[in-house]
Amino acid sequence: MPEGLVANCSSCFGLCCVALPFAASADFAISKDGGQPCPNLLADFRCGIHTTLRERGFPGCTVFDCFGAGQKVSQVTFAGHDWRSVPGSAKQMFQVFPVMRQLHELLWYLTEALALDAAQPVRERIAALIEETEKITFAAAEAIIELDVPAHRGKVNAVLLRVSELVRAGTGGRNRRGADLIGAKLRNANLRGASLRGALLIGADLRGADLRLADLIGADLRDADLTGADLTGSIFLTQSQVNAARGDASTTLPPALTRPAHWKRAPSGKRRR
Structure with a gap:
């Protein structure tokens, strides 16, 4: 997979630990609202209990994957200016992150599909969707927030369904x-x-x-x-x-x-x- 689709927490402003809400459950030891920093988030945006998340009741954190959206939002969309040093950017940054995460997830699937031999009949369409989706990820924050995500996901899903049919053909x-x-x-x-x-x-x-x-x-x-x-x-x-x-x-x-x-x-x- 391209490096940009693999999470690099060292280049992210702890966005998954702030922007997203979670509720006390088998996956999380506590509840927190979206936009509220997790109490385990350190000043340098690292997790204070990263090596013991499961033991401390946070297995949900260990299975989360942003597909590289965190560093894209942090270093590209907001040009390396974090939500702590520029507090006015926080709300917008936290709105962009979940949208970017969905776009990067779609890019992960499309990139995998492009490499499959069985996908040859739709390879041009896959490549076009990768280009279109990547272009959106480099747009301004306002444009990303306003994106009709379900509509874009629907276009991608139609192609992924076709790829699935081609891969599984003849298997019964x-x-x-x-x-x-x-x-x-x-x-x-x-x-x-x-x-x-x-x-x-x-x-x-x-x-x-x-x-x-x-x-x-x-x-x-x-x-x-x-x-x-x-x-x-x-x-x-x-x-x-x-x-x-x-x-x-x-x-x-x-x-x-x-x-x-x-x-x-x-x-x-x-x-x-």
Whole structure:
């Protein structure tokens, strides 16, 4: 993936720790409103409990991914002027950030799609959408805030759906789009080529499941057990989804993603695939 689509917290003004709200839950130990700095945010915009977020009750922070939107807003849209030194910019900056995050997420999916051999029939359209979306990300703050995000997302989604069809063609994969599979018993299930777009897989048992070439865009994988699952060639899976799930060294991930540090090791004697 391009460097600009990978979060670089050292170049960001802690925007995810300020702009976004969260509620006390299993993901966050406390509640805070959007625009209110998290009490763990330090003066230099670093997190004071970064190495112990899970232990301190903030696992939600460990699975968040801005896709590089934080540094774009901080260093490009606002030219390196942070919301503390220029307080008048805070409100606008916090409005821009969630929009920019959505645009960068779309760029992540489009960039992945462009590299897929099966996407050849729509490659020109993908490239055009990447150019259009990138242009928007470099616009003035006012223009970004006023963007009709659902309309732009709709254009991108239409192409991503076509790419999904091309990738999964001939696999016989089932359409489980938006399916409620919370806590589902899917151990060793054949989900090869399945469309799991937006599926609720919270706490699902996917141990040993075949998820090759599956479309996982927007699937909720919180606490899903991917131990031994094969996700080779799966599409539109993000690092934040993987971070939210459980797995081990026997879980096969797409090459663009990394194995989370909190995942357990494979059982003794079990060979990593």
